[in-house]
Amino acid sequence: xxxxxxxxxxxxxxxxxxxxxxxxxxxxxxxxxxxxxxxxxxxxxxxxxxxxxxxxxxxxxxxxxxxxxxxxxxxxxxxxxxxxxxxxxxxxxxxxxxxxxxxxxxxxxxxxxxxxxxxxxxxxxxxxxxxxxxxxxxxxxxxxxxxxxxxxxxxxxxxxxxxxxxxxxxxxxxxxxxxxxxxxxxxxxxxxxxxxxxxxxxxxxxxxxxxxxxxxxxxxxxxxxxxxxxxxxxxxxxxxxxxxxxxxxxxxxxxxxxxxxxxxxxxxxxxxxxxxxxxxxxxxxxxxxxxxxxxxxxxxxxxxxxxxxxxxxxxxxxxxxxxxxxxxxxxxxxxx
Amino acid sequence: xxxxxxxxxxxxxxxxxxxxxxxxxxxxxxxxxxxxxxxxxxxxxxxxxxxxxxxxxxxxxxxxxxxxxxxxxxxxxxxxxxxxxxxxxxxxxxxxxxxxxxxxxxxxxxxxxxxxxxxxxxxxxxxxxxxxxxxxxxxxxxxxxxxxxxxxxxxxxxxxxxxxxxxxxxxxxxxxxxxxxxxxxxxxxxxxxxxxxxxxxxxxxxxxxxxxxxxxx
Numbered sequence: 001x002x003x004x005x006x007x008x009x010x011x012x013x014x015x016x017x018x019x020x021x022x023x024x025x026x027x028x029x030x031x032x033x034x035x036x037x038x039x040x041x042x043x044x045x046x047x048x049x050x051x052x053x054x055x056x057x058x059x060x061x062x063x064x065x066x067x068x069x070x071x072x073x074x075x076x077x078x079x080x081x082x083x084x085x086x087x088x089x090x091x092x093x094x095x096x097x098x099x100x101x102x103x104x105x106x107x108x109x110x111x112x113x114x115x116x117x118x119x120x121x122x123x124x125x126x127x128x129x130x131x132x133x134x135x136x137x138x139x140x141x142x143x144x145x146x147x148x149x150x151x152x153x154x155x156x157x158x159x160x161x162x163x164x165x166x167x168x169x170x171x172x173x174x175x176x177x178x179x180x181x182x183x184x185x186x187x188x189x190x191x192x193x194x195x196x197x198x199x200x201x202x203x204x205x206x207x208x209x210x211x212x213x214x215x216x217x218x219x220x221x222x223x224x225x226x227x228x229x230x231x232x233x234x235x236x237x238x239x240x241x242x243x244x245x246x247x248x249x250x251x252x253x254x255x256x257x258x259x260x261x262x263x264x265x266x267x268x269x270x271x272x273x274x275x276x277x278x279x280x281x282x283x284x285x286x287x288x289x290x291x292x293x294x295x296x297x298x299x300x301x302x303x304x305x306x307x308x309x310x311x312x313x314x315x316x317x318x319x320x321x322x323x324x325x326x327x328x329x330x331x332x333x334x335x336x
Numbered sequence: 337x338x339x340x341x342x343x344x345x346x347x348x349x350x351x352x353x354x355x356x357x358x359x360x361x362x363x364x365x366x367x368x369x370x371x372x373x374x375x376x377x378x379x380x381x382x383x384x385x386x387x388x389x390x391x392x393x394x395x396x397x398x399x400x401x402x403x404x405x406x407x408x409x410x411x412x413x414x415x416x417x418x419x420x421x422x423x424x425x426x427x428x429x430x431x432x433x434x435x436x437x438x439x440x441x442x443x444x445x446x447x448x449x450x451x452x453x454x455x456x457x458x459x460x461x462x463x464x465x466x467x468x469x470x471x472x473x474x475x476x477x478x479x480x481x482x483x484x485x486x487x488x489x490x491x492x493x494x495x496x497x498x499x500x501x502x503x504x505x506x507x508x509x510x511x512x513x514x515x516x517x518x519x520x521x522x523x524x525x526x527x528x529x530x531x532x533x534x535x536x537x538x539x540x541x542x543x544x545x546x547x548x549x550x551x552x553x
Binding site (some may be wrong): 034035036037038039040041145146154155156157162202204205251252253254256257258259276277278279283286287288289311314315318319322 | 343357383386467468512
């Protein structure tokens with residue numbers, strides 16, 4: 001944890017990486033920006049909160065710290081100092097190149113490790129999953145905007161001047177206040193990203209806008225994640241979910257992360273980290289919190305189907321995960 | 337007062353205040369939000385007011401659905417207390433020309449003159465029912481049906497910041513450059529979104545807005 005200090009910020013931070021190549025899309029994300037949704041400013045934050053929090057905890061960071069969210073291929077950085085890091089989430093075949101010995105080795109996943117000065121960390125190709133998180137011991141530093149370091153690209157807000165990383169950017173981190181220990185996540189806690197997912201949902205609140213057949217279609221069909229999916233939401237393609245006739249547009253109201261809205265064309269859209277705060281399409285269901293990371297990790301052309309659960313069950317799972325994180329935090333900070 | 341409560345996923349509750357939209361309903365929503373702000377129920381993260389709903393986001397590890405609903409139902413929400421009008425925010429708009437490329441179409445579609453479009457648009461005091469879609473984008477209520485015009489068939493790829501538009505019976509202002517399909521009738525240089533300020537937006541739900549015609553200097 002960073003202690004509040006009267007020290008000037010430049011004495012508390014240090015440059016750790018230089019961006020050699022920004023890759024497809026790399027942004028700084030934390031667990032999100034809260035309190036401004038009533039002004040139309042969405043929460044943003046990591047698409048996969050589980051991977052982000054885990055990466056931080058493997059470095060004894062506060063789990064909410066900002067980390068780099070990397071997707072697809074081509075991200076490459078050079079270490080400016082010896083730095084402890086952890087990569088969690090998608091396997092983008094990260095590799096460490098050492099120019100002195102001219103050797104290359106695979107970077108570990110779900111495990112903290114040290115990268116030496118001048119070594120190059122690169123993300124080569126997609127093996128499984130969509131978003132990888134690179135956390136740095138001490139936490140990545142940028143100035144907070146509205147209480148968060150998360151990047152909201154559409155509003156040019158947060159992160160690195162509200163944009164994705166570009167070549168030449170220098171990444172700063174807080175100087176670590178904890179001792180480094182190599183930690184790894186227990187294999188049974190490591191998610192296995194497949195190309196099909198059954199996501200659990202809570203029905204409603206506008207499931208009555210759909211016919212019984214429409215609801216049945218939604219719960220029994222396999223949908224494909226469209227290419228046009230983004231941090232805002234994943235468009236799905238498949239069997240048309242039938243609205244009641246005549247089509248009646250609901251009054252615009254709040255959406256939640258995981259809300260599944262169905263426009264008149266009957267093709268569902270799952271709203272994610274950069275979703276619009278208010279929407280005007282009927283929401284048939286909402287993906288439960290603990291299943292959102294797995295949804296976010298679906299690559300385009302993967303498939304998804306939905307299974308209803310009760311609110312009680314969803315909150316039980318939520319609390320179970322919260323307790324697991326607490327235990328992990330305690331365990332990480334207990335080792336020296 | 338009787339409101340209906342429904343879960344929106346496992347971390348939010350949707351409160352429906354009324355079936356219809358009206359300035360009275362908006363006043364109740366405003367009072368409800370003020371109470372939420374003041375009471376600081378433990379576990380409540382934030383809330384989003386809209387036309388006839390309020391959605392409250394919470395942390396299930398601190399408070400769960402049933403317990404939260406009980407607490408929400410205990411809030412002493414009052415109705416429209418003789419609708420005390422807050423200050424009206426004046427938005428100066430340069431109508432037509434390059435700034436409002438669709439104003440001729442709006443006039444043509446409604447079989448009126450451009451001057452009539454402007455006088456109809458500047459007449460009402462609009463209520464901000466909600467802020468959303470994009471940062472600071474106001475959902476305004478109260479536009480006359482006489483200038484209602486359908487959206488563009490193909491949205492523009494970039495609508496300039498400050499554009500004032502019409503979509504059906506709605507009117508609004510684009511706070512940031514974004515793709516959009518509303519008919520553009522003018523532009524304002526008032527900044528609606530500034531992330532360096534807190535709150536970051538000029539307009540809040542419950543505010544009143546009036547448009548004022550100005551000339552390009």
